[in-house]
Amino acid sequence: MTPIPLSRPPVDDEIRQAVLAAIDSRQYILGPQCRELEAELARHTGTKHAVLTSSATAALWMILRALGVTAGDEILVPSHTAFPTVEAICFAGGTPVFVDADDWYTLDPKDAATRVTPRTVGVVPVHLYGQPVDLPAVQDLATRAGLWVLEDCAQAQGAAWDGRRVGSFGRAAAFSFYPSKNLPAMGDGGAVLTHDDEVAARCRRLRDHGRLNKDVHAEVGFNLRFSELQAAALRVLLRRLDTMNDRRRALADRYAEGLAGLPLALPAQREHARHVYHLYVVRTPRRDELAAFLGARGIQTGLHYPVPAHRQPALEHLDPPTLPRTERLVQEILTLPMSASHADAEIDTVVAAVRKFFGA
Ligand SMILES: *Cc1c(COP(=O)(O)O)cnc(C)c1O
Numbered sequence: 001m002t003p004i005p006l007s008r009p010p011v012d013d014e015i016r017q018a019v020l021a022a023i024d025s026r027q028y029i030l031g032p033q034c035r036e037l038e039a040e041l042a043r044h045t046g047t048k049h050a051v052l053t054s055s056a057t058a059a060l061w062m063i064l065r066a067l068g069v070t071a072g073d074e075i076l077v078p079s080h081t082a083f084p085t086v087e088a089i090c091f092a093g094g095t096p097v098f099v100d101a102d103d104w105y106t107l108d109p110k111d112a113a114t115r116v117t118p119r120t121v122g123v124v125p126v127h128l129y130g131q132p133v134d135l136p137a138v139q140d141l142a143t144r145a146g147l148w149v150l151e152d153c154a155q156a157q158g159a160a161w162d163g164r165r166v167g168s169f170g171r172a173a174a175f176s177f178y179p180s181k182n183l184p185a186m187g188d189g190g191a192v193l194t195h196d197d198e199v200a201a202r203c204r205r206l207r208d209h210g211r212l213n214k215d216v217h218a219e220v221g222f223n224l225r226f227s228e229l230q231a232a233a234l235r236v237l238l239r240r241l242d243t244m245n246d247r248r249r250a251l252a253d254r255y256a257e258g259l260a261g262l263p264l265a266l267p268a269q270r271e272h273a274r275h276v277y278h279l280y281v282v283r284t285p286r287r288d289e290l291a292a293f294l295g296a297r298g299i300q301t302g303l304h305y306p307v308p309a310h311r312q313p314a315l316e317h318l319d320p321p322t323l324p325r326t327e328r329l330v331q332e333i334l335t336l337p338m339s340a341s342h343a344d345a346e347i348d349t350v351v352a353a354v355r356k357f358f359g360a
Helices: 013-024 032-045 056-066 083-091 109-114 135-145 197-206 228-259 287-295 313-318 324-329 344-357
Strands: 049-053 074-078 095-099 120-123 148-152 172-176 190-194 280-283 333-336
Touching: 013 228, 032 049, 032 190, 032 228, 049 056, 049 197, 056 083, 056 148, 056 172, 056 190, 056 197, 074 083, 083 095, 095 313, 109 135, 120 135, 135 148, 190 197, 228 280, 228 344, 287 333, 287 344
Parallel strands: 074 095, 074 120, 120 148, 148 172
Antiparallel strands: 049 190, 172 190, 280 333
16 A cells, blocks of 8 residues: 655756756845745735745744734634744744634634733734635734734635735735745745735844844844745746646545545635645544544544643643634544645545445
């Protein structure tokens, strides 16, 4: 039996050639490939600016600094997310205020509204698993409470709401090029996308030691720059992003057809949304048994995420709230193999194994 990985990054000659050409250029950091990619990313997302950086974690941190977050500022964030979303808030000096999940596993705007205080400055919705959050409800909350919106798009590059790309709705957005994400690099990478001239300029400065020019540093930043080799590969893949996302959506349909009728909750696409299935997450109280059953058959599965942010030991000092929906769902979720490079036959193998587990 050939193992089926959770994710498989693309590698082919067009990508290799682009990287080799970047090697020959002898320009390795923030050169012409990065500048072109920034323009192409902004165009694809529908924002004025893109600022490449070393990871989505770095992008989130720079945006929070650019928005002027200071000690005591409260920021609404879903607990059910990758830890870096929350970590960046802490690292920027803010206080995360945890919000429960809705039926689509994303930030529940109604629960968020109950947690607003006079110290709340912003909200960081996460388009989790490739599914947009309820963007109109988040924007409505932000307008009513006077908050900025920072979209965490790390799992949702290319997703849309009513035809408009995620990452173009808030004051700014963070994207990730981690090798399993929808636009994968061959290492770490990320970007800030924004319409806001000042946020873009400030992030450009922060990623390069707070520099105004070669010799003058306007503020203390850090080294969060980006590689020409990675940019060259990403330019090839960005041209394929919509096709790769269509492939993920086709595989999600294949799963949905094959797994129908089982006692298993399948991911649904919410109305108005274009879901890009960064992860294909099913739900069952028999999650651990199912994972072991599939693992024994060479099928890799994942848990995204078994320990919610508000239960992380690192954040105990925040005296976190009880979040009943989040605490329940993290015990039942299981991620099945999914990427644009998976074959139909691999999905069929996973489907057959899951059906066998349930005796169907
Ligand atoms: C992957 C991820 C991040 C962090 O991205 P990096 O590029 O690895 O720093 C942040 N938020 C979410 C939701 C993610 O999935």
